[in-house]
Amino acid sequence: MDINMMKRIEKLRKLLRYEKIDAYLSVNPINRRYISGFTGSTGYAVISEKSSDFATDFRYFEQVAKECPGYELIEIGKDYTIYDYLKEKSYKTVAVEEDFMTVEAFKSFEKNVPETEFVYGAKMLNKIRMIKSEDELELFKEACKITDEIMMHVIETIKAGMTEKEINALILSKIIEFGGETYFFMPIVASGERSSMPHGKPTDKRLENGDFVIIDMGIIYKGYFSDMTRTVVIGKAADKQRQIYDTVLRAQLEAVKLISAGMTGTQADRIARDVIEKAGYGQYFGHALGHGFNDGLVLSSDSRGNAVLEENMVFTIEPGIYIENYGGVRIEDTVILTKDGCIPLYNTSKELIEIL
Numbered sequence: 100m101d102i103n104m105m106k107r108i109e110k111l112r113k114l115l116r117y118e119k120i121d122a123y124l125s126v127n128p129i130n131r132r133y134i135s136g137f138t139g140s141t142g143y144a145v146i147s148e149k150s151s152d153f154a155t156d157f158r159y160f161e162q163v164a165k166e167c168p169g170y171e172l173i174e175i176g177k178d179y180t181i182y183d184y185l186k187e188k189s190y191k192t193v194a195v196e197e198d199f200m201t202v203e204a205f206k207s208f209e210k211n212v213p214e215t216e217f218v219y220g221a222k223m224l225n226k227i228r229m230i231k232s233e234d235e236l237e238l239f240k241e242a243c244k245i246t247d248e249i250m251m252h253v254i255e256t257i258k259a260g261m262t263e264k265e266i267n268a269l270i271l272s273k274i275i276e277f278g279g280e281t282y283f284f285m286p287i288v289a290s291g292e293r294s295s296m297p298h299g300k301p302t303d304k305r306l307e308n309g310d311f312v313i314i315d316m317g318i319i320y321k322g323y324f325s326d327m328t329r330t331v332v333i334g335k336a337a338d339k340q341r342q343i344y345d346t347v348l349r350a351q352l353e354a355v356k357l358i359s360a361g362m363t364g365t366q367a368d369r370i371a372r373d374v375i376e377k378a379g380y381g382q383y384f385g386h387a388l389g390h391g392f393n394d395g396l397v398l399s400s401d402s403r404g405n406a407v408l409e410e411n412m413v414f415t416i417e418p419g420i421y422i423e424n425y426g427g428v429r430i431e432d433t434v435i436l437t438k439d440g441c442i443p444l445y446n447t448s449k450e451l452i453e454i455l
Contacts, residue, residue: 100151100169103234105394107134107227114223120387121190122147127199130224132322136166143181144360147190149304154181165345169170182211191221194220203275215429225395235323239392239413242279242320243433243444246327249273250447257454258331259308263288263301270316277429283324294330295387295427308334311426312454324392325443326415331452343380343420344428344451350374350418351430351449355441358416358434364388364397364404371418372400377397383427389415404455412436416443 100108101344111123111134125131125144126279135144135153139162142155153163154173163172176183183206185193196207197219208217231239264356270286289299291310299313300317306312310333317326330338330347350371357365368388375384387399397403398414408414432443 103232104136104169106172106232108146110227111224112148114226115194118194119297120194120218120220120221122188122192124185125196125224126204127196128143129197129322130199130228133228135170135225136162136168138166139163140297142271145173151327152184154184161397167205173267173272179316180211182208185212185215190215190395192216192218192221194218194441196221198225205209221394228394229391229396229412230409231326231413231435235432236413238323239323239433239435240327240444242318242323242325245274245277245279246318246325247322247447248277249318249326250314250329250445254329254331254452254454257306257312257331258427259306259454262305263290263293264303266312266314270314275316281319283319283326287313287315287328288348289313289427290333292424292426295421295425295435297413297421297427297429304452306333309337311333311340311428313427313429315427315429315431321386325358325444326390326392326417327447328417328429328435329428329447329449329452330428333454335455336451336453338407338413340426342378342449343422345428346375346378346380347418347420347428348451349378350447351416351432355418355432355434355443358408358436358441360408360410360436360438362408364399364406364408365401366404367398368400368404368406371416371427375418375420383420384418385421386419389417389431391404408436410436410438416441 123146131144140160145152151170152173153170194308266288267286288301290312292298294311294313312332315328354371387423389398419429421427434441
């Protein structure tokens with residue numbers, strides 16, 4: 100087990116002691132990989148004060164041995180289940196990931212291991228994940244570098260007449276070629292009036308002159324993530340399009356410039372929201388300013404934005420304006436928060452690009 104993994108597990112054990120919980124059971128693939136190194140699809144990482152166990156079936160025995168040094172392999176299957184293992188351990192309390200586990204799965208644990216109390220534990224690992232180590236920051240940088248290269252290639256390639264689905268396929272085809280593992284989420288490509296949908300799925304619609312085109316993509320690289328959005332115009336931008344784009348860009352740049360350690364996610368959100376509201380478009384910015392990566396962090400105007408921002412957090416800054424039956428603009432960077440402020444991790448231009 101490498102030193103970074105040992106540090107994560109020790110931090111988790113410290114929280115378990117503080118919360119008086121006997122063990123943490125992880126099934127979320129992202130969290131499970133974070134505390135064990137396992138990249139497969141099925142298995143349980145179980146951390147207690149004295150043990151690090153990985154329970155899985157025959158298909159993954161060899162993989163666990165290679166990817167999870169320091170873990171004891173627990174062989175489960177039809178005749179010896181995860182429930183049997185937990186019964187043998189006699190844990191009084193076990194924390195589970197309530198934000199990932201289904202209600203059915205949770206109830207099944209309660210039914211089959213009645214002597215154990217299963218409690219919500221997602222926030223425990225979120226707390227550890229929010230502050231990134233230097234090694235993690237380097238992995239985020241590499242994930243964003245790859246994404247940056249893909250975005251620049253896409254912008255150089257797209258043209259009027261292409262369909263949204265063709266752009267989506269182009270993005271997906273370049274992830275492996277440029278060094279990524281897979282996509283973090285299915286790319287968002289929305290053009291023309293459809294660009295007013297913040298998470299519009301690609302369709303057979305063809306790009307036309309006068310269209311806004313929102314392109315939002317993210318990849319996974321060695322278990323770390325990226326998230327990036329750029330908006331372009333096909334042909335020459337109309338005056339209203341320039342006004343909307345310039346408003347979003349000013350909001351994004353102002354947030355990147357002014358967000359600092361010590362403020363809350365709500366205060367960070369307010370920086371960009373004020374710019375958009377003063378320009379008269381406040382009602383068209385309906386989502387949070389940004390988010391962390393599988394750590395629960397949200398830069399939001401509501402109660403989700405209560406977390407205090409700290410040095411070495413990684414999050415997005417992505418204001419937008421979306422006008423139904425007209426179109427929309429979003430500009431998104433992934434940034435690292437340092438003692439001196441935010442460092443964006445992309446080089447693709449944020450100035451308005453016209454595809455002529």
